[in-house]
Structure formats: structure tokens, C-alpha cells
Amino acid sequence: MTALTESQAPASPLARLAGIVPATLAWLKNLVANILPPLVALTVLLGVWQLLCMGTGASLPAPSKVVTDTWTLIVNPFFDNGGTDKGLFWHLFASLKRVAIGFSLAAVGGILLGVLIGQSSLAYRGLDPIFQVLRTVPPLAWLPISLAAFRNADPSAIFVIFITAVWPIILNTAVGIRQIPQDYRNVARVMRLTGPEYFFKIMLPATVPYMFTGLRIGIGLSWLAIVAAEMLIGGVGIGFFIWDAWNSSLMSEIILALIYVGIVGFMLDRLIGLLAARVSGPRARS
Amino acid sequence: MTAYLSLENVGMEFTRGKDRSVVLKDVGLKIDRGEFISIIGHSGCGKSTVLNVVAGLLRCTTGGVLLENREVDSPGPDRAVVFQNHSLLPWLTVYDNVRLGVDKVFGRTKSREERHEWTLRNLSLVHMDHAVRKYPEEISGGMKQRVGIARALAMEPKVLLMDEPFGALDALTRAHLQDSLMEIQTALGNTVIMITHDVDEAVLLSDRIVMMTNGPAATIGQVLEVPLKRPRRRLELAEDPTYTHCRGEVLRFLYERHRHAEAA
Numbered sequence: 001m002t003a004l005t006e007s008q009a010p011a012s013p014l015a016r017l018a019g020i021v022p023a024t025l026a027w028l029k030n031l032v033a034n035i036l037p038p039l040v041a042l043t044v045l046l047g048v049w050q051l052l053c054m055g056t057g058a059s060l061p062a063p064s065k066v067v068t069d070t071w072t073l074i075v076n077p078f079f080d081n082g083g084t085d086k087g088l089f090w091h092l093f094a095s096l097k098r099v100a101i102g103f104s105l106a107a108v109g110g111i112l113l114g115v116l117i118g119q120s121s122l123a124y125r126g127l128d129p130i131f132q133v134l135r136t137v138p139p140l141a142w143l144p145i146s147l148a149a150f151r152n153a154d155p156s157a158i159f160v161i162f163i164t165a166v167w168p169i170i171l172n173t174a175v176g177i178r179q180i181p182q183d184y185r186n187v188a189r190v191m192r193l194t195g196p197e198y199f200f201k202i203m204l205p206a207t208v209p210y211m212f213t214g215l216r217i218g219i220g221l222s223w224l225a226i227v228a229a230e231m232l233i234g235g236v237g238i239g240f241f242i243w244d245a246w247n248s249s250l251m252s253e254i255i256l257a258l259i260y261v262g263i264v265g266f267m268l269d270r271l272i273g274l275l276a277a278r279v280s281g282p283r284a285r286s
Numbered sequence: 287m288t289a290y291l292s293l294e295n296v297g298m299e300f301t302r303g304k305d306r307s308v309v310l311k312d313v314g315l316k317i318d319r320g321e322f323i324s325i326i327g328h329s330g331c332g333k334s335t336v337l338n339v340v341a342g343l344l345r346c347t348t349g350g351v352l353l354e355n356r357e358v359d360s361p362g363p364d365r366a367v368v369f370q371n372h373s374l375l376p377w378l379t380v381y382d383n384v385r386l387g388v389d390k391v392f393g394r395t396k397s398r399e400e401r402h403e404w405t406l407r408n409l410s411l412v413h414m415d416h417a418v419r420k421y422p423e424e425i426s427g428g429m430k431q432r433v434g435i436a437r438a439l440a441m442e443p444k445v446l447l448m449d450e451p452f453g454a455l456d457a458l459t460r461a462h463l464q465d466s467l468m469e470i471q472t473a474l475g476n477t478v479i480m481i482t483h484d485v486d487e488a489v490l491l492s493d494r495i496v497m498m499t500n501g502p503a504a505t506i507g508q509v510l511e512v513p514l515k516r517p518r519r520r521l522e523l524a525e526d527p528t529y530t531h532c533r534g535e536v537l538r539f540l541y542e543r544h545r546h547a548e549a550a
Contacts, residue, residue, distance in 0.1 A: 186369065187373050187375070190367050
């Protein structure tokens with residue numbers, strides 16, 4: 001007993017240290033391997049941009065000029081001077097709020113309609129051709145109609161989001177349901193699962209990966225559509241901010257806003273991706 | 287005396303537009319309680335159709351199936367099926383796959399605790415106690431099929447239907463599962479109908495082997511009794527004259543009298 005502790009005591013800190021060093025090294029190596037390539041690519045890109053736009057006659061500002069022009073906006077995203085004169089955070093927040101409402105409605109409606117046309121071949125034959133035509137209508141083409149119907153800017157923008165995001169959700173959910181293997185249906189029949197039991201125990205888990213594919217495409221499209229819709233409807237929102245900056249010829253502000261729009265879109269996509277991974281887990285694969 | 291399970295002049299026709307194809311014709315069979323029946327025949331002869339009719343997954347166009355004198359007209363847990371490709375739900379653990387059926391069948395008659403015990407008991411019957419918390423993708427093909435058998439057994443079926451249950455497994459795993467199945471059948475005395483295309487499997491496991499003619503309009507060509515005593519051990523049987531004789535009979539039926547048209 002004592003011999004054991006004696007022989008272990010001096011060995012353990014050393015052993016631990018010996019374990020930490022290669023582990024840290026491996027972690028660093030991994031970090032470098034993942035961070036370095038995009039960093040290099042970004043630097044090269046910015047360098048080329050800087051070189052191209054450095055001249056006095058350049059129509060677009062170079063990155064260095066963008067940063068100096070918009071420094072007040074970058075360091076001060078939360079100011080609010082009333083009206084549309086707000087910090088970028090508030091513009092992004094307003095856009096995100098519209099997307100959140102429109103996209104949630106699209107998710108609920110899209111999944112319900114998808115389940116309907118996936119389950120019933122009659123509904124599929126009736127509705128699928130209509131959906132196939134409607135889904136090719138560009139989002140902004142809906143804006144005049146929704147403005148006429150709602151007579152109000154905000155619900156119109158939300159409707160545009162809804163109608164943009166709903167198609168991929170419907171179609172992917174329907175495909176998911178039609179892909180449920182006959183074997184699973186047979187299992188349900190042999191067990192005599194009731195309708196709701198079948199829905200929750202078999203249909204939903206089997207379709208979740210497809211639903212999330214639809215949701216992921218949908219959120220991307222909503223974010224594309226909201227910027228365009230806001231340019232037209234005005235008010236607070238990142239789309240209007242860009243349009244306003246264009247009207248005042250503030251190119252640097254437009255570029256800053258574009259970068260923000262890109263980052264937020266990327267984060268939305270990742271958010272749905274993470275959610276999908278959480279919900280379906282690694283077991284969704286058959 | 288009426289049989290426990292009887293197939294009466296079962297016929298099956300599919301019509302697609304103007305095309306009519308007769309798959310089964312006049313399939314008649316009486317099965318006693320506790321009997322182990324295998325159905326053997328060349329692929330495409332309608333073996334699986336027979337099984338699906340008994341399961342209630344397909345409705346026959348003529349004739350009918352009676353189980354304890356009641357007509358079979360829809361699928362149900364009293365005729366649990368072990369599917370060829372196991373058909374475990376990938377988002378449920380091994381335990382939950384079995385539990386789903388247990389809850390459905392015994393939801394009213396057994397308490398939560400009893401259902402839990404029953405699920406575990408059936409999993410240990412197929413020697414899967416060690417993997418109850420695993421997901422189907424984490425276990426081997428043979429283990430998945432064991433779980434599939436446990437799921438079917440746990441529903442306490444009157445007839446256990448097996449559709450080429452070991453067809454997709456390698457020879458060694460298949461032998462293990464056949465031994466397990468014999469062990470279980472000895473213990474529980476289930477009535478079993480098994481589809482197979484493996485002659486040795488049929489002779490080893492069955493009380494009677496039903497041999498089917500080739501389609502179209504396939505029917506039962508011959509029924510062979512296997513008068514081997516149980517428990518059967520594959521090693522001792524290898525040189526047993528009765529075994530060799532039965533095996534020969536089945537082979538003769540399949541390869542002499544009803545050779546597969548395409549194979550000829």
C-alpha cells in the first residue's frame with residue numbers, strides 16, 4: 001500500500017505534465033490547420049482589394065478607407081437618435097425580428113402542408129403542380145400584392161419572408177415523408193399504432209432530417225429576401241440602411257452593412273444546422 | 287378438429303391496367319399450435335406473399351386465412367413479423383425498439399414496471415442484455431436480427447412470422463441465430479412460419495417443410511415432415527440418415543422437379 005503511493009506520488013505530476021504537452025501541441029496544430037488557411041485567404045483578398053481601390057480615381061473605397069469612414073458605426077452599434085437614425089445593431093435586430101416571425105410561420109405552415117402532401121397522394125396530385133409553379137415566383141414579386149392586401153409595410157415584409165421560406169420546407173418535408181421505408185410502415189401496422197402514435201413515433205423522427213434541410217434552405221432564402229424587401233418598404237432594417245446609404249453615396253457604410261448581413265446569414269444557417277444536429281442526433285442515419 | 291392456423295385456398299392476383307398476373311393459386315395449409323413450419327421455394331415464387339397474407343399486410347384475392355377460427359383481415363401483434371432486414375427504428379435504442387411493441391400490446395394489462403421487466407426478459411432471451419442502451423447502428427447485423435426477434439417475441443404472438451430472417455447474415459452468424467431460435471422455440475413453444483431459401487436451415491429448424499412450385503400461379507408442391515427428435519444439434523445431424531434423407535428430398539424438389547426457369 002505505502003509502496004504503491006510512494007512510487008505513484010512522484011510519477012504522477014511528471015506523467016501529467018508529459019500528457020499535457022503533446023495534447024496541447026496537437027490542439028495547437030489542429031487550430032493552426034483550421035484557422036490559418038481562411039486567414040491567409042482573407043488577407044490575400046483584402047490585399048488585392050486594397051491594391052485595386054487605392055488609386056485616387058477608384059469608384060469604390062479600399063478596405064482601409066471603409067474602416068476609417070465607418071469607425072463610429074463599428075464602435076457604436078447601439079446608438080438611437082430616433083427615426084431611422086439608429087445603430088447597426090438596431091437595424092439588424094429589426095430585420096431579424098421580421099425574419100423570425102415570417103420564418104416561424106413558414107416553418108409551421110410548411111411542415112403541416114408538407115405532411116399533408118407527403119401522406120395523401122390525392123393532396124399531392126392536387127397541390128404539387130401549384131406549389132411547383134408558385135415556388136419559382138421571385139420573393140419580391142409578392143411584395144406589391146402583399147402591400148395591396150395588408151396596406152402596411154411590416155406585415156407585407158413578413159408575408160414576403162413567409163412565402164419565400166415556405167416552399168422548400170413544404171417540399172422537403174413531403175419528400176421526407178414519402179421516403180419513409182415501407183418496412184417502418186409495416187412495423188407500425190403490425191403493432192397497430194394509432195394515427196398520432198405513428199406520427200410521433202415513426203413519421204416525425206424519420207422525417208426530421210429532411211425537414212431541417214428545408215428549414216435550412218428556407219432561413220437562407222428569408223435572409224436574402226428581407227434585405228431586398230426592406231429596401232423597398234423603408235423603416236428600420238438593414239435593407240433600408242443599405243438603401244439609405246446608397247442614396248447618400250456612403251459606399252463605406254454599404255460595404256460594412258454587407259459584411260454584417262453576410263455574418264448574420266452565416267450564423268442563422270449554422271443555428272439551424274446545430275438545431276438539426278441536436279434534434280436528429282447521429283441516429284437519423286439509418 | 288380444426289387447425290390452429292389454416293390457409294384456405296389462398297389465391298393472389300395483381301392487376302395493373304389490363305395485365306393480370308396470378309401470383310398464388312390454391313394455397314391450402316393447416317398448422318397446429320407449436321409447430322415450426324418453413325416455406326421454401328425459388329425466389330419470386332410468392333413465398334413472401336404467403337407470409338404477408340398471413341401477417342395481414344396483404345389481402346388475398348381469393349380464399350382466406352383463419353387463426354383460431356377467426357379470419358385474418360388486417361395486421362396485428364398476434365402475428366408478429368421478423369423482417370428480413372430487421373427494420374429496427376434507427377432513432378430508438380435496442381430497448382426502446384422492443385419496448386414500443388410491449389407498450390402497445392400490454393399497455394392496459396401490465397404495469398409500467400412489468401412492461402420494463404418483460405422487455406428486458408425478451409432481450410435476454412435473444413442474448414442481447416449487454417446492448418440494451420445501444421442504437422441499431424452501433425450493433426452488428428446479427429445482433430440487429432436478434433433484437434428484431436425479441437421485438438416480435440415480446441408481443442407474445444400466436445404465430446411468429448419470419449421472412450428470411452437470416453438471409454442477409456454470414457454463415458457463422460446464421461448458425462448462431464438458428465441455435466438461439468431453436469432454444470427459444472423449445473422454451474416457449476411458439477408457432478412459427480419461416481420463409482427461407484436455405485435447405486439446411488429448413489431441415490434443421492422445421493417440423494414440416496412446405497415446398498412451393500415456381501410462379502406464376504405458384505402453389506404448394508409438396509409438404510415434407512421432418513421426423514427428427516428435438517433438441518437437434520447440427521453436428522450430430524450432419525451424418526444422421528433421416529436428416530440426409532430430408533435434405534435430399536428438398537433438394538430433389540427444388541432442383542429436379544421444379545427447377546427455376548431462368549436457372550435451367
